[in-house]
Amino acid sequence: DTAVSQTPKYLVTQMGNDKSIKCEQNLGHDTMYWYKQDSKKFLKIMFSYNNKELIINETVPNRFSPKSPDKAHLNLHINSLELGDSAVYFCASSQRPTGRHNEQFFGPGTRLTVL
Amino acid sequence: QKEVEQNSGPLSVPEGAIASLNCTYSDRVSQSFFWYRQYSGKSPELIMSIYSNGDKEDGRFTAQLNKASQYVSLLIRDSQPSDSATYLCAVEGDSSYKLIFGSGTRLLVRP
8 A cells, every 4th residue: 555656766777868767656745846856865856846836946957848637747858868867766755735834755766867 | 934953964873872863944924834754765755744833742743832932842762763864954935835945854763
């Protein structure tokens, strides 16, 4: 009964390809997030959606496009992959805005390797 | 740019000791603070949250918050080798939807 799930767990691809990562949460949360964790383990917010509406869009190349078909799903599509995109991508969810505090729960991560 | 600072470590403590992890933040208006534990190759796991000044205890973990000095700390009592992990401090940012993470402190508990 995984609360936040992601697929695939590993993704190895060539430079220039397009790839997608999918995320689903069964916690009943309204808000979902994408984070990038680089090789130095620094975890940085990329996007956030609240009930299918984009509410956070950090300084991310527009090759990255999130899509939320419903509030339980948030996908990340990456065009024209570059070597620097290699990282672990985490999906997370929280009860915001209804929850009093922004406790976020993370999926298992997708390790993307661009060759 | 709002920042959250942590010593990268590693912090090495013997089994049974108290491990003390510290975090400072730059945004004076931050209201919510979190500690996540991340084992190597795994995802961050929420272990403590704290919202008001003082101490909050949960089992072997105690979170301490001092908003005037802008620091938050995590104490782990009776440290176990299984506590060896990276501990990430997170602070609510300028948007109530955003968390800003520190770079983490690696804790090593020696048997």
